[in-house]
Amino acid sequence: MSITEHKKKKHEIFILEEAIRLLDVDWVFSPCVPPGPDFLIESGSSEFGLELTEVFKGYISGSGSEDKRRERTNQQIINRLKAEYHESSNVKLTVKLLGDIRSKNIEKLPRVLLDMKLEQYQKGQYFEFKLGPTLKVFVTVAYMDDWYLLNDRGGFVRMSPKPIIQDAINKKALKLKQYQRALGEDVRLLIYANRRNSSGKLDLKKACGFDLRGFREVYFFAYPDNIFNLS
CATH class of the missing domain: 3.40.1350 (Trna Endonuclease; Chain: A, domain 1)
Incomplete structure (x- = not known):
């Protein structure tokens, strides 16, 4: 397999x-x-x-759902950034991203989180900030990791x-x-x-x-x- x-x-x-x-x-x-x-x-x-x-x-092509493919690609980008962050920190976070995840500013995310020294905060501590003009980040110190793009969780039903x-x-x-x-x-x-x-x-x-x-x-x-x- x-x-x-x-x-x-x-x-x-x-x-x-x-x-x-x-x-x-x-x-x-x-x-x-x-x-x-x-x-x-x-x-x-x-x-x-x-x-x-x-x-x-949504639209289904010969190779499957175009929306699902986009969501999968976006999550792969986020998972890579999460892994990079955890190379230097074991603090678990809820990280919600809103905006253009393909912006080059997204690559700054692990370093920005590390510079915040989140290990000094209690569970539930909340932050929000921007990475450039097109990407907003919402961070909560948490018991479990949960990183995702809000764009891919919304939409019409x-x-x-x-x-x-x-x-x-x-x-x-x-x-x-x-x-x-x-x-x-x-x-x-x-x-x-x-x-x-x-x-x-x-x-x-x-x-x-x-x-x-x-x-x-x-x-x-x-x-x-x-x-x-x-x-």
């Missing part, structure tokens, strides 16, 4: 664990390998296959995501027979959107009227808030 595949599987496991918690079910899961779905689920004396897929509100969800079902249904040959007839689908990011801000009001295309059950998880059984 490549590093990218390992990260993807780790993220899927996290999403599945959160879904199990919200559904309040007794599922015990183990990862599957192709041609099966993502996971084998054991529940009491029964078992079934479960495939996961993520959906987004799509209130009618049914076409997006149905399209995800249709695409995964193309592999349903393959999954069933691997694990049996009972195969289910968990569709999720990460509402903490701008790219995943979908809000489903009615969990009805979906064509499950042969899946035994389909769930839509608006992480971290709600999960719906679309069956």
